[in-house]
Amino acid sequence: MEGVDYLADERKKTEFDVEEMKIVWAGSRHTFEVSDRMAKLVANDPVFRKDDRVMLARKDLFKNTLRKATYAWKRINELRLSEEEASKLRSFVDEPAFTDLHWGMFVPAIKGQGTDEQQKKWLPLAYKMQIIGCYAQTELGHGSNVQGLETTATFDPQTDEFVIHSPTLTSSKWWPGGLGKVSTHGVVYARLILDGQEHGIHGFIVQLRSLEDHRPLPGITVADIGMKFGSGAYNTMDNGLLRFDHVRIPRDQMLMRVSQVTRDGKIVQSDVPRQLVYGTMVYVRQTIVQDASIALSRAVCIATRYSAVRRQFGSSNGGPETQVIDYKTQQSRLFPLLASAYAFRFVGEWLKWLYTDVTQRLQANDFSTLPEAHACTAGLKSLTTSVTADGIEESRKLCGGHGYLASSGLPELFAVYVPACTYEGDNTVLMLQVARFLMKTVSQLGSGKPPVGTISYMGRIEQLMQCRCAVKKAGDWLNPNAVLEAFEARAARMSVSCAQKLSKFSNPEEGFAELSADLVEAAVAHCQLIVVSKFFEKLQQDIPGKGVKRQLEVLCGVYSLHLLHKHQGDFLATSYITPKQASLANDQLRELYSQVRPNAIALVDAFNYTDHYLGSILGCYDGNVYPKLYEAAWRDPLNDSVIPDGYEQYIRPLLKQQLRVAKL
Ligand SMILES: CCCCCCCCCCCCCCCCCC(=O)SCCNC(=O)CCNC(=O)[C@H](O)C(C)(C)COP(=O)(O)OP(=O)(O)OC[C@H]1O[C@@H](n2cnc3c(N)ncnc32)[C@H](O)[C@@H]1OP(=O)(O)O
Numbered sequence: 001m002e003g004v005d006y007l008a009d010e011r012k013k014t015e016f017d018v019e020e021m022k023i024v025w026a027g028s029r030h031t032f033e034v035s036d037r038m039a040k041l042v043a044n045d046p047v048f049r050k051d052d053r054v055m056l057a058r059k060d061l062f063k064n065t066l067r068k069a070t071y072a073w074k075r076i077n078e079l080r081l082s083e084e085e086a087s088k089l090r091s092f093v094d095e096p097a098f099t100d101l102h103w104g105m106f107v108p109a110i111k112g113q114g115t116d117e118q119q120k121k122w123l124p125l126a127y128k129m130q131i132i133g134c135y136a137q138t139e140l141g142h143g144s145n146v147q148g149l150e151t152t153a154t155f156d157p158q159t160d161e162f163v164i165h166s167p168t169l170t171s172s173k174w175w176p177g178g179l180g181k182v183s184t185h186g187v188v189y190a191r192l193i194l195d196g197q198e199h200g201i202h203g204f205i206v207q208l209r210s211l212e213d214h215r216p217l218p219g220i221t222v223a224d225i226g227m228k229f230g231s232g233a234y235n236t237m238d239n240g241l242l243r244f245d246h247v248r249i250p251r252d253q254m255l256m257r258v259s260q261v262t263r264d265g266k267i268v269q270s271d272v273p274r275q276l277v278y279g280t281m282v283y284v285r286q287t288i289v290q291d292a293s294i295a296l297s298r299a300v301c302i303a304t305r306y307s308a309v310r311r312q313f314g315s316s317n318g319g320p321e322t323q324v325i326d327y328k329t330q331q332s333r334l335f336p337l338l339a340s341a342y343a344f345r346f347v348g349e350w351l352k353w354l355y356t357d358v359t360q361r362l363q364a365n366d367f368s369t370l371p372e373a374h375a376c377t378a379g380l381k382s383l384t385t386s387v388t389a390d391g392i393e394e395s396r397k398l399c400g401g402h403g404y405l406a407s408s409g410l411p412e413l414f415a416v417y418v419p420a421c422t423y424e425g426d427n428t429v430l431m432l433q434v435a436r437f438l439m440k441t442v443s444q445l446g447s448g449k450p451p452v453g454t455i456s457y458m459g460r461i462e463q464l465m466q467c468r469c470a471v472k473k474a475g476d477w478l479n480p481n482a483v484l485e486a487f488e489a490r491a492a493r494m495s496v497s498c499a500q501k502l503s504k505f506s507n508p509e510e511g512f513a514e515l516s517a518d519l520v521e522a523a524v525a526h527c528q529l530i531v532v533s534k535f536f537e538k539l540q541q542d543i544p545g546k547g548v549k550r551q552l553e554v555l556c557g558v559y560s561l562h563l564l565h566k567h568q569g570d571f572l573a574t575s576y577i578t579p580k581q582a583s584l585a586n587d588q589l590r591e592l593y594s595q596v597r598p599n600a601i602a603l604v605d606a607f608n609y610t611d612h613y614l615g616s617i618l619g620c621y622d623g624n625v626y627p628k629l630y631e632a633a634w635r636d637p638l639n640d641s642v643i644p645d646g647y648e649q650y651i652r653p654l655l656k657q658q659l660r661v662a663k664l
């Protein structure tokens with residue numbers, strides 16, 4: 001029935017102020033208001049319809065994305081939206097497009113690596129979208145190994161130009177989003193060659209297509225790399241290939257904040273560390289952590305609402321069957337994901353602060369926090385995207401058979417999201433970067449330079465190597481200090497154990513390669529500690545609203561204790577807890593699930609997602625799932641006719657033939 005809220009009974013059980021939780025989730029009242037306004041603007045505009053996306057063939061899909069992106073830009077200008085509003089609007093359009101790379105990587109690369117003069121020249125054009133840019137780093141032969149890129153940029157002192165060239169097939173740029181069909185320009189990463197000498201990888205602004213007729217400029221070969229995983233999904237994006245045949249660009253199109261090439265072809269290093277060439281990746285990785293909480297919360301919102309609607313078994317005396325959300329197994333799979341969505345939200349908020357802080361320091365020539373910022377962004381990107389990708393798939397399973405329908409929204413969400421485990425750095429490669437940072441930290445302990453920031457716990461290494469867990473009853477696991485010490489001791493002991501094993505190798509690089517699987521586990525333990533500790537820090541803030549803080553405490557408990565349960569092998573093997581204490585943690589976790597249960601629907605309502613953004617019949621706000629599923633089935637093009645196309649050609653002859661066989 002129209003207008004009936006099938007989840008109303010669930011919403012009546014809520015024990016906290018949902019409106020205040022919406023503010024906590026959004027980060028501030030201001031952010032909430034902007035998000036709410038932009039989400040509704042998109043949801044109420046038929047141009048942004050997306051329920052037909054999975055049915056479209058590639059060319060139609062791509063044209064549809066161009067239409068939406070151009071229309072979004074028109075609305076942004078007509079409504080004179082601020083940068084914040086425009087970015088929210090684009091995210092609620094919810095369709096990967098060339099604009100993601102233009103605003104998300106091309107512009108930040110120029111801002112981070114361009115000189116003031118270069119920024120003055122290129123940014124106004126990019127801001128007005130008079131040029132459209134991509135980030136062309138990865139090649140057919142190399143993605144993770146950036147130093148292995150083969151594209152060359154050779155300086156020609158005669159003409160004061162760089163010659164950009166693709167010397168081999170494997171040096172073809174491969175993957176850049178927006179490159180395939182749209183971008184007019186790219187920040188292209190290439191090996192700098194001056195007077196026959198190599199000087200490492202640098203970024204260059206290269207025009208790719210004519211601004212008059214969009215044709216590739218002379219010497220440039222460019223195309224789309226083809227269909228990707230899933231229907232709809234990331235196929236709205238024109239990931240591209242690109243080859244250069246001795247393409248000439250002026251010298252001042254090398255991004256020169258980190259190093260400059262002079263008129264006579266000499267390289268001059270500025271005070272800025274070389275690693276800043278990788279700066280755009282640090283920026284994007286922190287935005288990916290923020291996006292992880294969004295993608296995971298969408299999946300969890302769908303699975304939670306549907307789990308409250310869906311009933312299976314357990315009817316007594318003809319009464320209703322059990323809501324599947326009441327099964328403890330369903331809760332033990334769903335509620336940790338719900339808690340993870342909140343945990344990632346808060347760690348993302350903190351990481352944004354860390355990034356802003358490091359950027360300000362860099363501007364003041366203080367580079368001291370760059371290694372930690374790199375380790376945190378790399379590690380948290382890796383951790384949160386892995387959990388989110390797995391969490392979306394788990395949410396699909398939590399919805400049973402209907403989760404497999406495209407109209408559940410989950411298959412497409414998974415297909416769009418899963419490359420996040422690969423792009424912006426393969427998750428294992430990034431965890432190995434964290435491991436390097438940890439091993440360096442351990443090797444410097446006792447050198448008189450106390451570790452700071454997220455690694456400061458290593459400063460208490462002696463205590464952390466010896467302490468034992470003091471938990472005696474399940475409720476003791478609610479004490480933040482008990483939980484924090486457990487995660488610190490586990491992370492510290494795993495790092496020290498790796499460092500001790502490493503020290504036995506005469507060649508440290510050989511040792512690092514041999515022990516890399518253990519090193520990744522130590523890095524994961526360190527990153528989980530960061531997430532847990534940032535959740536506790538959040539709880540120390542003043543959080544208004546009836547029952548809001550209490551709910552967050554419960555979620556923080558679920559987040560940390562489910563990790564403790566899942567990784568109890570680590571905690572036991574490092575001898576910090578006993579099997580009895582592990583079992584008590586699990587008892588407490590079950591108790592916490594019971595506390596989440598009455599609030600589960602309200603906790604996902606607090607995400608404030610419109611039905612348009614969720615794009616899921618199973619997750620719709622009113623829970624009226626079955627009639628909507630039934631109606632959606634009839635909208636499938638296959639149901640346009642009762643007798644399918646192909647009946648005369650294939651089915652009828654088949655049936656006739658079977659008839660003859662039967663007669664024999
Ligand atoms: C249902 C619909 C839903 C709709 C949703 C709609 C929205 C969806 C849209 C999503 C859009 C997302 C777009 C995605 C774009 C992806 C773009 C890319 O992938 S772009 C391509 C991304 N590509 C990648 O990510 C490539 C990954 N590979 C790499 O980053 C590097 O090659 C490496 C780090 C692995 C090795 O580096 P290498 O130099 O070979 O070797 P070393 O290890 O020896 O390191 C040397 C020193 O440098 C230090 N350091 C390193 N990095 C950094 C840093 N960033 N900073 C600072 N420092 C850093 C390091 O610590 C060390 O220091 P020290 O010890 O000497 O003190």
Ligand SMILES: Cc1cc2nc3c(=O)[nH]c(=O)nc-3n(C[C@H](O)[C@H](O)[C@H](O)COP(=O)(O)OP(=O)(O)OC[C@H]3O[C@@H](n4cnc5c(N)ncnc54)[C@H](O)[C@@H]3O)c2cc1C
Pocket residue numbers: 101135136137138141142143144145174175176177234239419422423424425426427428429432
């Ligand atoms: C959807 C999508 C969009 C993208 N957009 C862009 C873009 O806009 N611009 C751009 O430049 N690039 C883009 N990329 C490319 C992306 O950044 C790379 O694919 C990514 O960095 C991984 O590199 P790779 O493909 O070389 O993986 P590989 O390094 O070849 O990884 C293959 C396997 O080897 C393992 N491995 C590699 N090195 C090591 C090691 N040292 N130790 C242990 N294991 C290792 C990995 O863990 C992985 O299992 C995009 C990719 C995708 C999928």
